[in-house]
Amino acid sequence: QKEVEQNSGPLSVPEGAIASLNCTYSDRGSQSFFWYRQYSGKSPELIMFIYSNGDKEDGRFTAQLNKASQYVSLLIRDSQPSDSATYLCAVKEGDNFNKFYFGSGTKLNVKP
Amino acid sequence: NAGVTQTPKFRILKIGQSMTLQCTQDMNHNYMYWYRQDPGMGLKLIYYSVGAGITDKGEVPNGYNVSRSTTEDFPLRLELAAPSQTSVYFCASITGSGNTIYFGEGSWLTVV
Numbered sequence: 001q002k003e004v005e006q007n008s009g010p011l012s013v014p015e016g017a018i019a020s021l022n023c024t025y026s027d028r029g030s031q032s033f034f035w036y037r038q039y040s041g042k043s044p045e046l047i048m049f050i051y052s053n054g055d056k057e058d059g060r061f062t063a064q065l066n067k068a069s070q071y072v073s074l075l076i077r078d079s080q081p082s083d084s085a086t087y088l089c090a091v092k093e094g095d096n097f098n099k100f101y102f103g104s105g106t107k108l109n110v111k112p
Numbered sequence: 113n114a115g116v117t118q119t120p121k122f123r124i125l126k127i128g129q130s131m132t133l134q135c136t137q138d139m140n141h142n143y144m145y146w147y148r149q150d151p152g153m154g155l156k157l158i159y160y161s162v163g164a165g166i167t168d169k170g171e172v173p174n175g176y177n178v179s180r181s182t183t184e185d186f187p188l189r190l191e192l193a194a195p196s197q198t199s200v201y202f203c204a205s206i207t208g209s210g211n212t213i214y215f216g217e218g219s220w221l222t223v224v
Contacts, residue, residue, distance in 0.1 A: 008152070032211065043202055043215035044155070088154055090213075098143045098162070098210050099170075102154040 002027045004091050006103035014111050019076040021106050023089030026070070033065055033072045034090040037083075038105065044088055047074070079110045114138050118203050118216035125193040125223045133188040133219050135203030141214070143206040144186040145170075146178065148199040149218075155202065161186055193223045 003026035013019045025033075032051040036044035050056045050063040050072065062075040076083055086105040093099040116137045125131055137144065142163045147155040157170030161180040175197055177189040186205075190197060203216040 004154070006154075034211075034213075043218050044213075045215075046212055049211050092210070098206055099157065099160065100145075100213065101157070101171075102147075104152070104154040 002030075002091065002093060002101045004089055004101050004103040006087075006089050006106050008104060009107040010109050011106055012109045012111060013079050015079060015081060017079050017110075019079045019083065019108055019110070021074040021076075021087050021089075021108065023072045023074075023103055024070055025072070025089075025091045025101075027091065027093060027101075028067075028070065030091045030093065032092040033063070034092070034100070035061075035063060035072075035074045036088040036090060036102075038086045038088055040085075047087075076108075079108075081110050081112050084108055084110045116203055116205055116214050116216040118201075118219050120219060121217065122220045123222070125190070125221065127193060127195065127223060129193050130189070130191050131193070133190070133201055133203070133221075135186045135188065135216060136184050137186075137203075137205040137214070138184065139205060139207075139214065140183060141205035141207065142183065143210075144180065145204045145206075145213075146176070146186070146188045147202045147204065148172065148197075149202060150199050158188065158201075190221075195223050197221065198223045 034049045035047045038044040064073045089103040146158040159178040161167045201219045
């Protein structure tokens with residue numbers, strides 16, 4: 001069973017602060033890692049993906065990957081109240097090109 | 113663009129009843145998925161399909177069946193509904209690159 005673990009939160013940060021979301025995974029063969037945002041009552045939407053060790057930046061979002069530690073994180077700079085949502089980490093199975101496993105999500109609250 | 117379309121959006125079933133959740137995508141994606149999401153939890157893969165005529169079990173297939181007679185359609189059948197199947201169901205499909213999952217808007221199912 002492939003495991004993707006996230007702290008359920010809620011994580012509360014003040015507006016303008018950096019929010020740091022973390023995820024660990026069990027399958028060492030995993031190749032690609034994804035962060036999704038899900039507003040209450042809505043379907044998940046892709047924020048970004050990463051497949052190489054290190055950092056990948058996209059606007060206010062930075063994904064960080066450490067395959068040796070089986071750890072992936074998402075940093076949100078200059079957090080806004082509109083960033084308040086649940087953030088899901090997803091991992092693409094290493095030996096099956098298109099099977100994805102999701103964590104249970106971290107709820108983020110950005111306080112004005 | 114319609115993307116991934118699911119019906120119905122809401123449904124209440126009685127224990128023991130059966131129903132089919134419909135899913136259609138107009139993006140010519142080969143890969144399609146059914147996930148369920150229990151309250152406060154992540155997405156669990158029920159079934160997936162890599163193309164017309166080919167389906168396989170995911171993490172939580174018990175109590176469900178699928179078929180894939182065309183590229184566009186991937187219906188999910190619930191047989192003998194149980195309260196444990198109360199959940200939100202998401203149909204999804206994926207691009208050829210395998211990195212962007214397109215989700216439907218979800219189907220809220222309650223079994224009473």
